[in-house]
Amino acid sequence: MTATYVIEGSEVTGPERFWELIGEAVNGPGGYFGRNLDAFADCLDGGFGTPADGSFVIEWRDHAASARALGHEESARRLEGLLPRVDPTNRARLEQELAEARAGRGPTLFDQLVGIIEDRAGPEALRLM
Template sequence: MTVTYVIDGSRVTGLERFWEVIGEAVNGPGGYFGRNLDALADCLGGGMGTPDDGDFVFEWRDHALSARALGHEETARQLRRSLERAHPTNRPAIQERLDEALAGRGPTLFDLIVEILAQGATPGTLRLS
């Protein structure tokens, strides 16, 4: 039996809130399902609340609202935070991504999350509505 996890896109106001919303969707109030992109990809591998057989679907309702909340502005905000903590050898690449985000170009956090959800699970397990 397929399990459906509903991501309420109207509740996503930024990246930190997204982690709370997806955590609750999968594991209930206060639940965890990643707090960064790498952890999200790891969680999709199983053992973090989703069925081990991969028989689940993410239904992202009001995804257009999330796309705006996780757009270039939020992407730039998160990249600025990363730049402050980054190893000096990583800073030029992060700065380049930050410059692109500030110019309204390049992948957004929403794009990256959708890609992880779409690729990290069985095809068809992400439904945007």
């Protein structure tokens, strides 16, 4: 039997709210399912509330609202937060990504989340509604 975890996209107002919603969808009130992209990817690999056999679906309702809330502005904010602690060998790449996000180009935070779900759990594990 496939477990279904529902995210109400209209409730996603930014990344913090997304982390709360996905945590609650998978693990109940106050639940945890990552608080950043790396932790989220790790959680999707199993052992953090999803079935061990990987038989689950994330149903992301009103995903267009989430896409707006997790757009280029939030992507730029995330990259700005990473800049002070980035390794010098990665600084130029991060600055370029930040410039692109500020200009409204490149992948958004929403795009990255979708990509992580599809990469780690498979495209069939995500229903955008």
